[in-house]
Amino acid sequence: MNTNEGNSIAETCLTKITSLILTPPWPELIGNALKYSSKVLRGSAHEGMYHVLDYESTLELLDVKGKSARFEKQKNVEYLQDNIIAHQDYAWGDGKILLNYKCHPGKAVDRYRSGYKTYILLALHEVKNRGDVDKFHITWDIKDGFLKPDGFWETIISQKTRQISINVIFPKKRLPLRVTVEETNHRKTHIITSEERTVLPDGRLKVNWVKKNPRLFENYLMKWLW
Helix, strand or coil, X not given: CCHHHHHHHHHHXXXXXXXXXXXXXXXXXXXXXXXXXXXXXXXXXCCCCEEEEEEEEEEEECCXXXXXXXXXXEEEEEXXXXXXXXXXXXXXXXXXXXXXXXXXXXXXXXXXXXXXXXXXXXXXXXXXXXXXXXXXXXXXXXXXXXXXXXXXXXXXXXXXXXXXXXXXXXXXXXXXXEEEEEECCCCEEEECCHHHEEECCCCCEEEEEEEECCCCCCEEEXXXXX
């Protein structure tokens, strides 16, 4: 076999190997692998110190003029890192917020403002490690926060979350004319149905909206006319 014949055979073999590699399903498998790697990297970048197993918030409007309100939230979190000794809470809104702030577990040890948000640093008083679970119960009062005929309450998803439940309780003598939930980033609007409204024994109205696997960094805005 001369040199030219050997080169020809080598070129033929290389062509067949290249063709085999580029023949389905290899391109699809390679593409899927790249997509998966990208998702893993994005997930790691936004993993944070914990993820939220369940989040429920309740805004209670205490009078017909919107001068007094009370906010309560419960958040079950699972830690994703070791040696966690503090947790950060935050809030924003019209009027005077974070009055009579209470939390459990932990203790509020510092508070500072950045932009329109106020951040609260909670000391946990014990070291948390990966896999540990905490159930936070946090409340505060609001003064002069809902004086307008159109009100709203915003929930921002800043950590990976399995489920959120948003509640607003209206006084008996000033029920809402209309309630919606807006996904501000995706520009979707959900109209609250009769199934999501409950008349409490004392005549007040409770509106409840539940979302499983909410989008990370989405803003869910419950709005009402009353």
